[in-house]
Amino acid sequence: MATVELRFSALPEHVRTARLVAAAVARRAGVDESVLDEVRLAVGEACSRAVGLHRRSGIDDAVRVTLVEQEKRFLIEVGDGVPGTAGTENGSSRAIDGASGEDAAEAAMGLAVISGLVDDLDIGSDENGGVVRMSWPVAVHPVLP
Amino acid sequence: MATVELRFSALPEHVRTARLVAAAVARRAGVDESVLDEVRLAVGEACSRAVGLHRRSGIDDAVRVTLVEQEKRFLIEVGDGVPGTAGTENGSSRAIDGASGEDAAEAAMGLAVISGLVDDLDIGSDENGGVVRMSWPVAVHPVLP
Amino acid sequence: MDLSLSTRTVGDRTVVEVGGEIDVYTAPKLREQLVELVNEGHYHLIVDMEGVDFLDSTGLGVLVGGLKRVRAHEGSLRLVCNQERILKIFRITGLTKVFPIHSSVDEAVAATD
Amino acid sequence: MDLSLSTRTVGDRTVVEVGGEIDVYTAPKLREQLVELVNEGHYHLIVDMEGVDFLDSTGLGVLVGGLKRVRAHEGSLRLVCNQERILKIFRITGLTKVFPIHSSVDEAVAATD
Ligand SMILES: Nc1ncnc2c1ncn2[C@@H]1O[C@H](COP(=O)(O)OP(=O)(O)O)[C@@H](O)[C@H]1O
Ligand SMILES: Nc1ncnc2c1ncn2[C@@H]1O[C@H](COP(=O)(O)OP(=O)(O)O)[C@@H](O)[C@H]1O
Numbered sequence: 113m114a115t116v117e118l119r120f121s122a123l124p125e126h127v128r129t130a131r132l133v134a135a136a137v138a139r140r141a142g143v144d145e146s147v148l149d150e151v152r153l154a155v156g157e158a159c160s161r162a163v164g165l166h167r168r169s170g171i172d173d174a175v176r177v178t179l180v181e182q183e184k185r186f187l188i189e190v191g192d193g194v195p196g197t198a199g200t201e202n203g204s205s206r207a208i209d210g211a212s213g214e215d216a217a218e219a220a221m222g223l224a225v226i227s228g229l230v231d232d233l234d235i236g237s238d239e240n241g242g243v244v245r246m247s248w249p250v251a252v253h254p255v256l257p
Numbered sequence: 258m259a260t261v262e263l264r265f266s267a268l269p270e271h272v273r274t275a276r277l278v279a280a281a282v283a284r285r286a287g288v289d290e291s292v293l294d295e296v297r298l299a300v301g302e303a304c305s306r307a308v309g310l311h312r313r314s315g316i317d318d319a320v321r322v323t324l325v326e327q328e329k330r331f332l333i334e335v336g337d338g339v340p341g342t343a344g345t346e347n348g349s350s351r352a353i354d355g356a357s358g359e360d361a362a363e364a365a366m367g368l369a370v371i372s373g374l375v376d377d378l379d380i381g382s383d384e385n386g387g388v389v390r391m392s393w394p395v396a397v398h399p400v401l402p
Numbered sequence: 403m404d405l406s407l408s409t410r411t412v413g414d415r416t417v418v419e420v421g422g423e424i425d426v427y428t429a430p431k432l433r434e435q436l437v438e439l440v441n442e443g444h445y446h447l448i449v450d451m452e453g454v455d456f457l458d459s460t461g462l463g464v465l466v467g468g469l470k471r472v473r474a475h476e477g478s479l480r481l482v483c484n485q486e487r488i489l490k491i492f493r494i495t496g497l498t499k500v501f502p503i504h505s506s507v508d509e510a511v512a513a514t515d
Numbered sequence: 516m517d518l519s520l521s522t523r524t525v526g527d528r529t530v531v532e533v534g535g536e537i538d539v540y541t542a543p544k545l546r547e548q549l550v551e552l553v554n555e556g557h558y559h560l561i562v563d564m565e566g567v568d569f570l571d572s573t574g575l576g577v578l579v580g581g582l583k584r585v586r587a588h589e590g591s592l593r594l595v596c597n598q599e600r601i602l603k604i605f606r607i608t609g610l611t612k613v614f615p616i617h618s619s620v621d622e623a624v625a626a627t628d
Contacts, residue, residue: 119263
């Protein structure tokens with residue numbers, strides 16, 4: 113049930129830090145080596161998208177990444193601070209609505225990558241804004257020192 | 258003024274994540290390569306100490322690491338959730354008071370390492386508990402992509 | 403790891419050798435390079451991605467942008483890539499249908515439409 | 516990077532070759548190894564730290580613990596280390612006065628008190 117949380121101001125350079133942390137914690141949690149590339153890429157995409165949303169919306173809040181080791185799954189949530197349109201079921205349309213022209217194309221491409229990579233994906237929202245939830249299976253015996 | 262914040266449950270394995278993050282963000286902020294080892298070690302010691310304090314005190318809260326890029330300094334704060342004795346000026350005695358026997362020796366050794374390494378060091382507290390503040394100079398021109 | 407870029411000319415083609423990570427942080431640098439080349443009149447580009455460790459959708463966007471630019475001048479943009487994990491990203495996004503992808507620079511240089 | 520441990524015997528000395536990171540997470544594994552060796556009657560230990568990338572105060576604590584254990588049996592614990600950044604940590608904490616530190620395993624094997 114160990115949890116790591118990372119918060120960073122919406123700057124592109126911190127997306128790399130998020131990727132690094134997610135991959136390191138996922139490896140330790142027992143996520144298979146072969147899947148770590150996927151984790152890295154998916155977290156990067158979700159964070160890039162959140163950074164884009166914050167910047168376009170002029171929001172100063174931090175982007176939040178939460179890493180939760182569950183018994184059989186490793187769960188990652190990436191939360192932005194851009195409140196969703198009430199009742200919008202479809203997070204992707206929300207993300208793209210906020211963007212104009214090529215930003216929209218980029219947001220769409222990011223979501224295409226995430227949804228192509230991650231089997232267990234949920235795009236929703238919480239009280240702060242949008243949340244991308246992703247999870248991966250962990251090996252029964254996590255890596256020991 | 259970019260800030261990254263990491264919170265993790267008090268488990269030894271997450272100390273490595275904190276080291277990784279601190280070194281990555283410090284490098285990007287323009288902290289000199291030759292000092293990064295110091296940053297890594299000092300952050301690791303401060304986090305190990307916080308993890309030890311949380312575990313001995315049976316505290317469930319997360320350990321907090323805050324990384325702040327200032328204009329000329331890179332600032333790292335490691336905060337624990339163990340409220341200090343009111344009026345205690347000396348953070349080190351506080352840390353050691355909480356520990357017994359060999360724990361105390363370990364806490365002392367950790368502080369010895371931090372204070373031997375870090376020129377700009379402040380051991381104090383905030384409303385949550387103890388805070389170790391450390392900073393290093395950054396190069397005038399931070400690393401570009 | 404950061405982005406590295408180096409450019410050379412082979413016949414009427416311009417080869418851009420890219421190394422490191424192409425992501426939301428470094429992609430602007432690659433975009434600048436492509437824009438500059440097109441502005442200087444280089445319309446047949448080959449982007450050699452063999453040294454790329456990481457590519458995200460921002461990087462894809464920049465490559466698509468480059469393609470649009472060279473096409474506006476009847477040019478071409480070919481990719482060189484053999485890495486499965488990078489190719490996967492082009493497949494997921496359907497961009498394998500948009501870019502000619504070659505297994506070596508020689509092959510890309512020899513290719514015609 | 517994780518901790519690696521391997522043990523071999525040279526005359527009446529037991530060499531423990533350590534690699535990777537000795538920190539709050541991995542130090543318990545090193546402690547176990549030292550305790551086990553002493554329990555099995557190995558009282559003259561040489562800890563070869565040439566492959567160590569990272570050492571923190573928890574690791575120092577385990578080495579001090581090992582030293583106390585072997586001394587209880589009139590034994591010795593010698594270190595092999597040439598890395599400046601690791602030596603620095605022993606200096607900062609004053610432990611260069613507590614541990615004999617050698618520049619090679621051969622030198623440590625040859626040493627007597
Ligand atoms: N995933 C995508 N699918 C299709 N087109 C895209 C995608 N991403 C970006 N584009 C298009 O590529 C172009 C992006 O170019 P860009 O690199 O932003 O160039 P610039 O900003 O220099 O004009 C835009 O026209 C955008 O519509
Ligand atoms: N920095 C230190 N300076 C002096 N003695 C220390 C230091 N750190 C730990 N020690 C001592 O070393 C021993 C630590 O041993 P330890 O590795 O905890 O062994 P164990 O728990 O297996 O008995 C303790 O007796 C402790 O007092």
